[in-house]
Amino acid sequence: MIAASLLVFWLMVRLLLPKEQFRAKRVQIAALALVVVVFGMLFGKYGATAGLPWWVYYPIPMLITVLLPPLVLKLNxxxxxxxxxxxxxxxxxxxxxxxxxxxxxxxxxxxxxPSVGSLLA
Structure with missing residues (x-):
């Protein structure tokens, strides 16, 4: 799921930024993807597993996802x-x-x- 989310994030940023800007910021975008996607998903998963309340393990990754890319990439x-x-x-x-x-x-x-497997069973 992390790999799919990384791909979606990468494609979304590619869609939003002009080609030249995307190329110039590739390293920055890759680092941002690691923080937003990988850290965000791991924090959410292990926060829930560790018994943190939902209002800790869910909003923190969401806020990182919403706030960090526009700030780091200086989006208009x-x-x-x-x-x-x-x-x-x-x-x-x-x-x-x-x-x-x-x-x-x-x-x-x-x-x-429901999963397709549960619907077919």
Missing amino acids: ARTTAAYLVLSFLLAPLIHGLFSFFLGWTEYMPFWKI
Whole structure:
């Protein structure tokens, strides 16, 4: 799931930034992807496993995802708005796909999506 989320994040930033700017900031985008995606998902997963309350392990990765890329990449208002819309649409989409096809419900555990396997059983 982390690999798929990294790919989606990378493609989303590629879609939003002009080609030259994306190329110039590749290293910065890669570091940002590691923090936003990898750290965010691991914090959420292990925070929930460790018994942290949901209002700790869920909002922290979400705030990192929402705030860090526009600040680090110095996005203008229009690109920031597009980034926010895409990030809020793509996170549930990834969750839905992984929940439905693989039965992985950890990404957004409060949204119960039945897996295709459970529907066919």
